[in-house]
Structure formats: structure tokens, C-alpha cells
Amino acid sequence: MSDLHWVPVCALDELVPQRGAAALIGGRQIALFRLMPEDEVLAIANEDPFSEANVMARGIVGSIGDAVVVASPMYKQHFDLRAGRSIEDPDVVVETFPTRVARGLVEIGVRP
Amino acid sequence: MRRLVVAGYGMVGHKLVETLVERGATSDWEIVVFAEEPRPAYDRVNLSRYFTGATEVDLSLAAPGFHAQTGVTVHLGDPITEVDAANHTVTGASGGRDLPGCFVYRTIEDLVAIRAWAGSARTGVVVGGGLLGLEAANALRSLGLATHVVECAPRLMPAQVDEGGAFALRRRIEELGVTVRTASQAIEVVPNEHGAVAALRFGEGPDLDADLIVFSAGIRPRDEIGRVAGLEIGARGGIVVDEGCRTSDPRVYAIGECALAAGRIWGLVGPGYDMARVVADQLAGEASSFTGADCSTKLKVLGVDVASFGDAFATTEGAESVVVSDAVDNVYRRLVLGDGGRRVLGGILVGDTGPYQVLAQMARGDLPTPPRPQDLLSGRQEPGGVAVGVGELAPTTRVCSCNNVSKATICDAVASGGLTELGQVKAATRAGTGCGGCVPVVADLLKVELAKAGVAVTDHLCEHFPFSRQELFDIVRISGGRSFGELLATHGRGRGCDICKPAVASMLASLGSGYILDGEQSSLQDTNDHFLANLQRNGTYSVVPRVPGGEIRPAQLVAIGEVAQEFDLYTKITGAQRIDLFGARVEHLPRIWERLIEAGLESGHAYGKALRTVKSCVGQTWCRYGVQDSTSLAIQLELRYRGLRAPHKIKAAVSGCVRECAEAQGKDFGVIATERGWNLFVCGNGGAQPQHAVLFAEDLDTETLIRYVDRFLMYYIRTAGRLERTAPWLNKLEGGVDYLRSVIIDDALGVCGDLEADMEQHVARYRCEWRETLADSDRLRRFRTFVNTDEPDPGVVFVRERGQPRPRRSTDEGDQSGPEPVLVGISGRRAGDTG
Known part of the structure; x- marks a missing residue:
């Protein structure tokens, strides 16, 4: 964990509650989701592994059972935002990224 | 690791390889394929599409990267000849075929040669009026040649249709300007002074002038390797195989049209695929057998719908036929009934194959025959008139054709696995995960099974709201509530999901709550409604302005054209009298619409329900x-x-x-x-x-x-x-x-x-x-690809095709690397055979 590098992305206010937004960080596309009522930001890879398009940030956020999920807007598979795992096909897992909010600024932890 | 060598890479050979890969057999088997042609398997059945714009890639059966990903080795342009090269000959049935201007119709190379010769030709003749012959006639017609079809039998497509059906087919084909000559045996090709084709001569009747002749008559099995290898060969050709598709040498299988299986040569791709599955089963360690195949077919020949199924020629003892023949519209239907008219045995449909699916299922025994089945032949049906509840489908009915999943498999999975949701059924059986066309049937089967098991079947919208859509709509309408959060708090649970959120957003919109993207509503919308455009497969969007009634002013057409040019959008006319502009990046959408609105256009709501x-x-x-x-x-x-x-x-x-x-x-x-x-x-x-x-x-x-x-x-x-x-x-x-x-x-x-x-x-x-x-500048802020930079999505790349952009595909990089391959099954047929 020591080599985790925190990259500032945007102000928390720029993220629409209960919706996603994409960020480009060091050539990598990362999807951020601002969850309510916790007002917490979760981050996963923006590429949808089923369609290979960079669209995860444009999915609808919700829950299936206890899992907080996003539905890919392309073919509607659901991904657990904390584990990155596809609900429909648990063999498919997308990368997740640690996040934190400091002084109203959203930061993503990436390994250099 | 054992090695499987496949000799011949046609459609059936590919099916074998594909099935083995799907079944994970590549961990036990190293697969090596030797192909005679310079490219992997392609769709030979639809070869004439090559003349109407389809590319080799379109026709290819292997997905891009298939061989690299699966570790299957393919040697292209390298047929198995080392067994005995002297016997590798491709000779045809018709003596004069060697004259310049004579062709067969089988490979893409054949089509390239035909097209080259057709450039200086005016009249083309196809010898053979079977399936492939008519496909060849279609190709000649699309090349602009005056086209004639010659068939030695008394009628066209003698293997599939009877006299009445052939008559209707012939009338329809002749309406296209193609002339047909049946009961005519071609005996000789007459050369001109340069030694090229000039005419075709018959046993009887006048010569037929021709600048180009395509031979397409009779299936002759490519059994030469089998002969050289000393395998048992049938009296009229074909490598003899047992029910497991094994030849007289137990280490060699034969499948497809080189095989004499269940007593005959099967000249259709469907039975070939069945044989491929039988061999794949055995290589994967399971018992399996081929004992014959259903030759039911439905296809379009020269634009004419033709179907033939079950006992089409009424050979069953006691069979009776009902025939409806309409000589004005050239529609012919024959239904073969048995058991005193109480059972559908087979039939022939020409000109309109509407009732085919239902009738063919009845002939297979997958659907019960209703009283007076002949009523199904009449053209018009009441809505749902022939629809049959899924509960009545026979257990063996193939519900999902893409993954070959039967009704029984689905019902068993639901019953034994305690499944209650569609997603679980799809994951457990793979039904509905291909093209998705069967999903409504799968969903209905799930309901039927759950009801049978006494599980209460609810019509609840999703796990977050214990109400049907209609009930929820009434709640929203009567309570006058205008927020999803409020509705969830008072009537639901959890966070909501991609089902209930857009559904409630739609109700709020129907009830006139104004702009759909302000405040909380913004988070409820599907991406199409969110960006007011339609998501396409590469993550870009399409734009459709409203064209009321299909009426559009020239100045608006010009404006649409200018916008498409400026933003380099792919432009296509839709089926609904509008113009669709594809490939728009999120960040370009506002500027595109600024221009369209200036020209007096407005949103076409193509993105919305x-x-x-x-x-x-x-x-x-x-x-x-x-x-x-x-x-x-x-x-x-x-x-x-x-x-x-x-x-x-x-x-x-x-x-x-x-x-x-x-x-x-x-x-x-x-x-x-x-x-x-x-x-x-x-x-x-x-x-x-x-x-x-x-x-x-x-x-x-x-x-x-x-x-x-x-x-x-x-x-x-x-x-x-x-x-x-x-x-x-x-x-x-x-x-x-x-x-x-x-x-x-x-x-x-x-x-x-x-x-x-x-x-x-x-x-x-x-x-x-x-x-x-x-x-509203606030509303415009959403139209960015990234929240931390104005760069566009680097993953969106276009190439040009027919003067317009299209998304780049993995095949565009040209990953067809070369040569390799070897032999277990032999599939294929000789040039000039029918399909």
C-alpha cells in the first residue's frame, strides 16, 4: 500500500449524486460513482469487459441485495462497485481503485 | 496431449473445431486444420452475397482472433495431398468444362473468376436448378447478365419441392427475367472461333447461346483422401461411416458431404453440423450418434421464400395432402397430414413461408397438431391465432438456437436449481445469451415452471418495489409524488436499480413533470435519455432529428448534410423516414444540436421509450x-x-x-x-x-x-x-x-x-x-467524456468504409496470420456440387 499514489480528480460537487463520471488518469480510464446517502465515491475501470467500450461511468447505479452495483449501459450486466465482480458472470472482474475525499476534492489511489 | 488433424476447412470442419473449443476439449487435444482454400471457413450457403457487397470478413465463420485465442493451428492453401498427390484432382462431371468461360460455383475464387469473365459477357447459363444453382443464378443476375437456368429434372429444386411448388417458384423466378429450361440434359459446350464458350448443346432442342456457363449439378463427395487411405467407400462414392461417424479405420472420422452416413450423402449444412457435434461429443469423452437428420429447410432463393419440411412428398403410408395453390400471386402451400388428418407430417411452402415455424414444429412432434391443421395454411391469421403457449412445446424443442438449449434443459435447470430469476436461468443454461431472440420464451418458461412448483409468481417491477408497473403508476399518479427518493422511501426498499429507476422516470415524464434531466431525475435515466442520444457499440452516440410524417424541406436536408460533414458522422436513412447520424462523441452533441435547431429541426426522441x-x-x-x-x-x-x-x-x-x-x-x-x-x-x-x-x-x-x-x-x-x-x-x-x-x-x-x-x-x-x-449552461455540463480533462475518449477510433466513418473492428488490423494444419475428419465436396 505504501506505493499508492493519490491523484486529485475533481471537486466532489462536480459529481452528480447517484451517477457516474469518467476520469482519464495517466492514460487509464476510471469510472467514479458518487453514492448517497453515504456521500461516498467508488471507482472501477471504465472499460466494460463485455463490450470493450469505455462506458461504465454512464451506467445506472443501484443495489442488488446488499451489493451496490452499476449496470453497464451497453448490455446491462451488473458489476459490484466494491468488488468489481460481475453479478451475472462472477468470473468477470473489473479493476477497482481506492478513493478518498479530502477538503472537498476527490482523489483516486493508483499504483505508478 | 493428443493431436486431432482436420482435413478440409469448410463450414462443417469449422463447426467441429468451434464445438471442441466451446467444450474445452483443447486442453486434451491439439487441433491442426489443413485447408485447401487460402482462407478459413466461410458461409458458402450465402456465397452470392459476395456480389452484393459482403466482404470476405462478413462471410467468414471464425470470429476475429479465434484461432490465435484458441490455439487452433490452421494451414491455409495447404490441402492434405501428401497421402497421394496423384489422386488429388478436381475434375467435373461435364466434359466441356475446361473451355474458357466455364466455371463452377463453390469458392470465393470461383466468384472472383466469374466476375472477371462476366465483365465482357452478356448471357450467362447455370446448369443445375437446385439450391446452389439458383444461388448461382442470383449471382449472375446481380452481375447484370441475362440469366438462364437449365435443369435436367422436370422441375426446379427437385429435392425440396413438388411439381406445384416448382411451378410457383418458376413463375416467380421468370418474373425476375430469368429464363428456365427444365427436363433438358446438357450434353456439350460449343466453342466459338477463339475456343471460348459460345453455346450449350442439349440432347434435344435448340442450342442455348452463352458467354458464360456455371456448372452446379449434383453432390459428389470429396472422398479421394479416403480412397487413398484405403477406407471403405460406398458404391456411389462417399466414405462409409458408422453411427459415431467413424470410418473403417477407427482413428479416422468423416463428417459433412464426404461422408456416407446413415446410408446416404447429406447435401445440406444442417446434418453436417449435427455430425460435427457427434464427433466433438466423442472426442470430449461422451457417447453420441448420428442416425439421420431433419432436412427441413426454409430459405430465400432469388428472393423467393421456399420451405420444405418433414415428409414433404407424402411418402408415409396413408398420408394425405391439402394443397392451396394461388396462381395469381404464385403462392403454393402443401400440407401433408397423417392419422386421418389429425397429425402434420410435412409440407412445402413457396412464395410465403409464414406458417413454416409452427408447421415444422408440429411435423417434428414438438408442438401438438390442432384440430383442422389445414386452417393454418390460409394466409391471414388472427393476432396470436397460431401462437401456442410455451407450456405446450415438446421437451425436445430447441428454444435457444445459438447455444442449442432445449426446453427440457431450461425447465430442469429451473426445477432442480431452484432458480427464480431470468438472469440465473441464462447463467445456468446459456439460453438467451447469444442473439437474445429467445429471451421472452425463456422468461415465459421460467414463469410456467415456477407456477408448477407452487412458487408465487409476482409481477413486481423488481426487488425494490413490490408492485407491478401499473400499480406503481397509479401510486405515482394518485399520490402526486414527484421524486424517486420519496417513492422509494414510502413504497420501496434498497437503492433502486436500472429497472425501477428509468421506469419511474418514464412515469414522471408521462405525467408531465417537465424537463427530464433536472435534479434527481438526472440520475434515474438510462444513458440514452441522459445524453438525449442513442448509445452505439463503440461508446459513441447517434442523433436523429424529428422529421414529422417524413416530410422535410430541402434546406433542412442541406443542414443535416453539413452537420454530418463537419462532425464526420456516418449517415443512414432509417426505416421510419428519418435520417440517423452515427458516431457522435458526447462532447460534440451540444454543438451538433445547436446547428440542427438553427435549421428548424428538433429532437426526434429516438433515444426514449x-x-x-x-x-x-x-x-x-x-x-x-x-x-x-x-x-x-x-x-x-x-x-x-x-x-x-x-x-x-x-x-x-x-x-x-x-x-x-x-x-x-x-x-x-x-x-x-x-x-x-x-x-x-x-x-x-x-x-x-x-x-x-x-x-x-x-x-x-x-x-x-x-x-x-x-x-x-x-x-x-x-x-x-x-x-x-x-x-x-x-x-x-x-x-x-x-x-x-x-x-x-x-x-x-x-x-x-x-x-x-x-x-x-x-x-x-x-x-x-x-x-x-x-x-441552460448547467445542463450542458454533463456533455463531457471526462470529468478531469477535455480530451476525447482515446478508445474511439474510426476507419473509412464506402466514403464514411465506421468503428474500427479488431479484424481491421489484419490478424490473419498464416499457415499451419492436419486430419481427422474430412469435410467438403467437389467443385460444382449443389448446396
């Missing part, structure tokens, strides 16, 4: 036959209902006379002009399960028509299920269209006043969503 278009013909104003002004009515209706959010998309049309050029009977609501007013049709649709609209009311004046449509649409919006179009909604409505008439015309429920008021409110509050978006 909403009214799409009211299609029209030109009507009385221009057309000699029109009896009313259909275009003006279509525009009036489209402007009235534009932007109306509904459980699903709504399509409509107005035709100016009974010729029905606007196809109103295939729409959610359709209007057809009469001398006295308008006939209103409702609840039709095209798509995966087409259904004709039903005549709802006749000879209406315009005012009454609009009143009925207002009520009809609002009643549908209030009561339909989520993503339920009007046709299935009507099918489920108890009392059917009579009940619907009583609600809409007689106001049996006393709701018509409310329905009309809801519609008046919609009409009064309509605003173009794009105009509203552009007017």
Missing part, C-alpha cells in the same frame, strides 16, 4: 390513388404526440388509401384513409415477433380519430407492463380488442375524461428537450 415517428405516404396531394391527405394527418399526429413517454417506444403510420404504402397495419397505431374518413388500427408491431394491428374503428372523422388515439395511448401508458409494447399488452388484456373498444369508445370504466385531460396536459407542456438543454 416514447413516440418515435408517424410514417406516411404522400397521399391524395400527389398520388393518383390517394383518397385523403395522409401526410398532413401524419404531421398533425406526430406533432401532437411527440415526446410522449411510454412503457416502450411507440410507432405509428398513416396511409392515404388501401394500398397501405405507409404500412400502418404494422404499427402501434395506424390509420388508413377511406372514401368516408379514416380507419383506425391498433396494437401492431414489427420486430422479433411481428403482429398485425387490429381494425379498431372505421370511417372516423379526424376529430373523433384523435380523441380515440388520445384515450388509447394514455390507457396503454397507464396499464401496460414495463417494456411491454402495445401488441403483447393487447394479447394479455382480458376480453381483447372488444374490451379495449368498450373502454375507449363506450367509456365503460368512466376514465376517458381523465385520459383526455392527461393528453391535453402533455400536448400543452411539450418542449424540445434539446432546445431546453442548450438554453
